[in-house]
Structures are given as C-alpha cells and as structure tokens.
Amino acid sequence: MSDAKHKAGTILVVDDDAISRAIIGNLFEAEYEVAEAANGQECLDYLMSDGNHVVALLIDIMMPRVDGIEVLHRLAPTGFLEHVPVFLITAERTSSVMEEAYRLGVMDFIVKPIIPFVVTRRVRSVIELCESRKRLRNTVEDQRLELLERAQQIIELNVGMIEALSTAIEFRDGESGGHVRRIHDFTHLMLTRTSMGEGLSDEDIDDIAHAAIMHDVGKIAIPDAILCKPGRLTPEEFEVMKTHTVQGAELLESIPQMRGLGAYRYAVDIARHHHERWDGRGYPDGLVGDQITIWSQVVSLADVYDALTSKRVYKAAFTREESLRMIADGECGAFNPKLLESFFAVEPELAALYERLS
Template identity: 60%
Template sequence: MNDLQNAPVSPAPAGRSTLLVVDDDAINCGILEHIFSPYYNIGMAHDGQAGLDYILERQDSLCAVLLDVVMPRMDGLQVLRQLAARGLPERIPVFLITAEASGSVMKEAYELGVMDVIGKPITPYVVLRRVQSVVELFQGRQRLRNVVQLQKADLLAQAQQIIELNRGMIEALAAAIEFRSEESGDHVRRIHDITLHLLAHTPLGRGLSDDVIEAIALASIMHDVGKIAVPDSILNKPGRLTAEEFEIMKGHTVQGARLLEQIPQLRANGAYPYAWDIARHHHERWDGRGYPDGLKGPDISLAAQVVSLADVYDALSCKRVYKDAFPREEVLRMIRTGACGCFNPWLLECFFGVEEQLSRMYRKETL
C-alpha cells in the first residue's frame, strides 16, 4: 500500500474521467478499483458483452479500458476486435490484463491496437504507473490536437478576412469605374447576381464547382474596369458616339485586361483568369462580329458569354446617360431578335428560362 501512496497523482481529465474495468473476477475488480479510484471514476463490467456495450455508449467519458481476456459471453480479444473495427483504440487506450499472456494472444492484441499487456497477478504500483503514463500521453496528444484545431480555425478565419478584403477592393475598384460613368455601383452588383444566378440555377453551370461559379461571378464585377482609360467626354457623352469615339470606347476591353495584368496581388486570386478573360472578351459576339479579337462561337468562353448577356440585359433594363430604360417586354424582344448582339442559342434558352426571376431585381425584389 505504501507504493500506491507514493505514486504520482494524475488528476482525472475533464470530460474523460472514467476508467473502465472489464473483468468477471470480483477479486480482480476489487483490486483494480482500489488502485485507481483515487485518480479516476471507476466503471465496471463483468463480461465482455457488457464491457463492449458500456464502451460504445459512454466512449466520450472514458480515459482508459482495462480488459480481461477470459470472460463469459465475449472474451477480451473479441471485444478488442470490435473496438478495433471502429477505430476506438486510437482514441481510448486499452490495456489487456491476463494470466494467459501467450505469444499469439499478445501478438494479436498489439495488432488490434492495445497499448499494453499486463500480466496477472497484478503488481499495484507497476500497473498504476504504466496505465497513468499512457493516459497522460493520450491526454497530451488530445490537447495538442485541440491546439492544432484552434490554430487551424484561426488561420482559416484570417484567410477568410483576406478574401473578404480582396473582394471589397475589387468591388470598390469596379464601383469607382461606374461612378465615373455617372452610374451607381448597383450595375456591377447586378451583373454579379445575374451571372451567379445563370450559372448556379441553369444547365449553364453544369459541371462547374461552387468555387468556380463564385469566382466567375466575382470576376464579372471587373468586366468594365478598362473604362478607367476612357475620357469622360466619351464615357459620359449623352448622344451617339462618332466612329472615332467608338473605337476609343472599344479599347476599354484591351485596357481592362492590361490593367488586371498589372495588379500582382490579383494574380493570386482564383478569380483572376476569369476576370482577365471577361474584361477582354465580354463584347465578343457569337457570330464573330464582336471585338476586340473577333472570336466566334465556342471560341468565346462561357464566362465571357454569360457576362456579355448579363451586361446587355442590365443596360437595356436601366436608364443610362444616353437613353431611358426600356420596358421589360421590349428588352426581351431586342435580346431575342438579336437587335443588341448575337448570342449562343443555348445561352438564350437558359436565360429565358430564369428571366422572370432575374427581372425581380428591377422591381426592387430579390432573386
């Protein structure tokens, strides 16, 4: 008894404070309870099946399991096999306590994940030290896991803040361009929402991950960023542009792509390749008569096609410095007949399938 009194005391861990003894011998149970009760709550099961049931029902409260081998209903190795199949020995240290520690028993026990095999008769200070050392190891490992999880959560939160900051900067840049052309930032937000809706709620986005769809929608905000290079006298001209002025206006596509190329921080953003493509190609036409590269048909990326249609739809539906808003019926007629561009027939089919939902934005409703 003096050996036990001089042994180091390990406080019962919060949450996992129960040590389970699974043994059909009342004397062994009494000895083990006497050894460990000063340090842990003690659970008892007097056959293998009862022990397995106890573990499965209360696994989150267990700090260790002391498991006899020879027992009725289910022996210790059978219990251990059930625990190993569920991966529990990785989270709860299991000790085999037996007088029959043959080579085959020990070999299988260790293969199944048992932490130690303790022979009978039990030497109290030895079994106490061996069990406590392992319990403390598991506790330390769990504390380390908790710290890693907290650090991981902190890093994810910081990454999310950076993402939100980058998005805010992108939106601010795009909105500044809109203010130059005497528009509010609502235009770029609507382009974002229309693009997102078309890709997320029609077959257009089939095969695209949610992350890609979000990246394309974010990139759509920067479609007109090149207008920063267009003089105010042209950008805000209330009447029809001359041929020379229109050539300058058309240059906003190339200028936008160049501007994006010169922002190194943006290159690390997943939206960058879509933003570059959309800025340069959102005025291409399905029939090849667009600009700046005269791309035709499927040579135009899906992202640029969707933003092109979204841009036309929004431009027709809203008042601009050079025109009033068209009625919804006229907007749909002009898009359907090709009066304002030539679009992929499949794109138009998907667009008209959800246009009723899109039109709510212009009735002060939400998608």
C-alpha cells in the same frame, strides 16, 4: 468514490474476475475515477451512456457474453480507439491475438499475474501521451479555425474593395451603382439554375460571380470625355472605348495580390472577353463559338440584359418585352443558342431578381 471532477478522468476496467478488477482499480483510484464492467456487453453499455470521461480502457480478452476482441471490433467503427488508449488484459499472448489486437488499435498488453508498478507506469505514461496529443490537436484545430476566420475576413475585405472599385467606376460612368450587384446576381443565378453551370463547383460559381463584378474595371483608363459622353460615340471614340477590355485584363494581371484569389483567372478572362460574340464579331480578339469561355459568355449576356433594361446616360431603359425581343433577334450581337435557351428559361426569375434589387 471521490468526485470525478477532482480527478484526471475515468479508467474503465473490464474483467469477469472481480478480484482482478479490484486489484487494477486500487492501482489507479488515487489519481483517476475507476469504473468497472464484468463483461464486454457491460463495457459497451457503459461507454454508450457515460464514455466521454473515459481516458483509458483496460479490458480482459477472455470473458463471457462478449469477449475483449469482439468489443474492439464493435468499437473500431466508432472512432473510440483513435482517441482513448486500450490495454488488453491477458494471461497469454499468442501472436495471432496480438496481431489482431494491434491492428484494431490496442495500445499495449497487461500480462497476468499483474506487476503493479509496471502496469501503473505503462498506463499513466500512455494516458499522459494521449492527453498531450489531444491538447495539441485541439490547439492545432483552434489555430486552424482562427486562420480560416482570418482568411475569410481577408477574402471579404478583398471582395469589398473590388466591389467598391467597380462601383466607383460605375459612378464615373454615370451609373447608379446597382449594375455591379445585378451582374453578380445574374451570373450566379444563370450558373446555378441552368445547365450553363454544369461541371462547375459551388466554389467555382461563387468565384465567377465575384469575378463578374470586375468585368468593366478597364473603364478606369477611358477618358471622361468618352466614358461620360451622353450621345453616340464616334467611330474613333468607340475604338478607344473598346480598349477597356484589354486594359482591364492587364490591370488585373498587374496586381500581385489578385493572383491569390480564386476569382483571379476568371476575372482576367471576363474583363478581356465579355464583349466577344458567338459569331466572331466581338472584340478584342474576335473569338468564335466555344473559344469564348462559358463564364465570359454568361457575363456578356448579363451585361447586355442589364444595359437594355436600365437607364444609361445615353439612353432611357427599354421595357422588359422590348429588351427580350432585341436579344432574341440578335440586335445586340450573336449569342450561344444554348445560352439563350437557358436565359429565356430563367428570365422570369431574373426579372423578379431585378425587381427586388431596384
């Protein structure tokens, strides 16, 4: 038998009649490697050990031990019949057998006595068709993977640009640049480690954490004299500062490319509502309780926690203990009691996270 590397794959012929196996094998041995099995069990054993090279299975229905139909039943769950054409060898074709065989995935029947040119033409045509489909599937899969890779690169580029823009705004605000990363990680941890993330998929949580990065994007529209003022803002200046929420949402809505990002709808909502408070005393819309989305509530608390524990142009950092007391006592505004309970449960993890990021 010739080296299989120089042939177009292996045709497995399964028949308890050695003469039938020899006749069929002779039809294909010039072009294909031919393997033989005398019954269904031998067929299954061969496919288990060396089935990767099989390009067609020609199998008799009536055989001892394991017949052809039983082989099909055992192969069906493996997916083999979806990738390799199977031909049933039979002396008669009853409608019930044909119906079951086709249902299981048989491609065609080879009727005894065998007519050589009919068999070779049918089998070769089907093998060529199946191989062409495999090549097409492989090409489509390669293209799909390439498109996914490109899409991932675009997503990473977009996220990078968003982070860069948000960080640039931070620097303009007199911050060190770590605020963006801390808000992202705080939000992600709260949604993955507490009940606040219930009902959200991993993809949703990733999108929300990326959206959190853009919560203060509206500060780009705030004059330097107000944004960078080291002292306390006047009531008039504070009213201007408050507009960064609305301006941030409008800015994000005005960027067509943003709409294709999974984070878009979260980003717009968070930018507008991360200063809303549970008791309705926040801004800009005075939302109350559950009118504020979970993601905006989480980012709101993240923003407060980070503001308290970090040095700003207008204040020194509070200690961790003092920061927690102020949040618990409502000195920084009212928060959802369930959110606070979840926050205090994982705050040690958040503190450790901040320590690593500092």
